[in-house]
Amino acid sequence: MQNIQWEKEVDVIVLGTGGAALSAAIAAADNGASVLVLEKTHQIGGTTAYSGGVPWVPLNHYMKDQGFSDNREQVIAFIKRLTLGRAEESMIERFVDKGHEIFKFLDEEAQVRFKTPKTYPEYYRNLDEALKDGTRSLDPVPFDLNLIGDWGMHLRQNPIFPPLTLEEGGAIGSIDFTVVAERMQNNIVTMGRSLVGSLFKACLDRGVETLLNIAGKELIMGENGEVIGLIAETSEGEKKYFKANNGVILASGGFEWNKQLTKAFLKMDITHPVSPPGNEGDALMMAMKVGAALDNMSEAWWYPAMVDPTFEYEDNVMAQLGNGRNGPNSIVVNKHGRRFAHEGTTYNDLPRTFFNFDPVNIEFPNEAPVWLIFDQQLKDRELIITMTPGDPAPDWVDQAATLQELAEKVGVNAENLIDEVAKWNGYCEQQEDPDFHRGTIQFENLTGGGGNPEANLGKIEKGPFYALPIYLGALGTNGGPKIDGNGRVINFAGQPIQGLYAAGNASANPLGPIYPSAGGTIGPAMVFGFLAGEHAAKTTLVKSEV
């Protein structure tokens, strides 16, 4: 390590340009560090730009301004209720106590701004411990992309959400497409693009340097076991050495696009990552190599993904969010033609039922693809993936005049499917679903006041009948190197690895395997990214001779 030709020397190196990375860069720069951000792809923003851009932040000041109250003890009890003992209390408290302070700072000092989406309640509102009035989710305010000049062209496009805010219906489908057209014309972005746009602007304002098409590959360690730099590789395959005086922050996303890693760590393979390609577990591999402890490794931000095969994103058929499984006139069945879960649970929870093992028949009966079965009434009412009400069903959607024919077409047990639909229709008549309790939870009628039989139970009776496959998807993985309350990566002895930090999907989620509500991933990613940046900037490492 004696004769390294450093390409550049800075205080803090950040890998990635998503929410975790840019929050880290802002905090580090604000605390006086020189900061270099490296991004592997040709675009800034990662999954964050591609996302709804919503962070979940307990006790935030936007809520207070809207007259909603929140309570520290209640939030902690709520998070613990969801984690089922799988997260450390100190990390939960750290998140709850620091999150709102950081978002106040971002608002006041960095012009990274949000609104409380009043009409978008908490996903688990039906639980006793949940917030009943208001929401802890935050909706990025529209951002004028012209403010970041030419960088605007490099901001990752978002083919999933139109340029509307969450409250304007950007994520739920009741969309005014003329507003969308106007925003597109004027370069006004919302959701994930707005969040990344405003974070990136704050980085530019602080003199943070960003390089594209260059991936962090390997950490360079000093003799005291501390991180002193990084080897990176350009998209042309050229190696570059960067010196980091204070530390390296791994914020380069999860490993959902790396088959070797998903096979090794997850319960089942994510066949349909919903995130953009690029997150290939580079941070995880770098951290493993230097002895990081790992946590939460079998978890991901699960999503029951659907596909319109006529759409491609960066050379892959694009996995989409889909919908239609919450409301009346639809059920979800497994390959045996049987319902197996409450169809309208949160997107993170439904796929967890795909992993159930049947110890008698020795099989995973619910292994994806499972099938959304619906009738013409739903088709006439809702936008399903890209299929608009009123337009004829495209040829990639299986449809048939009878359930028997439909089941045969898609390879599902027909007798069971017919039986299951008859049972479902009976439950609709009696306005109660004793099998899986549709019509009882908040998420299945999220913005309409919560689940109830009228809103969520409706017969499947009007042909033609339709079937769409639902795949095991994920918005990202959330296992990785274990971190402490300052975002420092911990080794197997429980000690921080000096100069090494991680945040967001590149780290183990500090809240464990939970998705508490809209923003449950970006909230902790930004908070622990920020804490990592702040700590790295303030740290003076005990350096070995280089």
Place this chain on the structure above:
Amino acid sequence: MPQGTHTLSVPLSIETIWEFVQDMNNWAPLVPGYIEHEILNENESTWAFKGDLGFMKKTVKLKIDIKEWNEPSAVIFDLSGLSDNFKGGGYFKAEKVSDNETLMTGNLDITAGGMMGPMVNQILVKFVPQTATELTEAIVTKLCEDNNVPV
């Protein structure tokens, strides 16, 4: 109404150009993102291609109805989406400048309908003129190559 027109000067006679343009099989593969086409009869054909919208690619199927074959100067057609809700039309026109110079113009005009129409049209505003330009240029390049004249 997203539309685009592109004109190029070609160092070939109008008859040579007509000869090429009047048979769809000659230029179909030059359509950007071409996947396949099927000629149903003299005036009707179906097409599949993958449009590159910049931030994503979309496979579409459409039908072309030739409205006018005006030898040797124009082919005018209507188009309608089979896989998606859009319609429009276009033309190729050739205008004689001299015995071995012709102005060739390609035009495309596509409007999306339905609920998402206003949004899709914003995307088409860039895509349609770009496709009209690329197709016209590709045809001229092919014509010049086939006839051994510099582009």
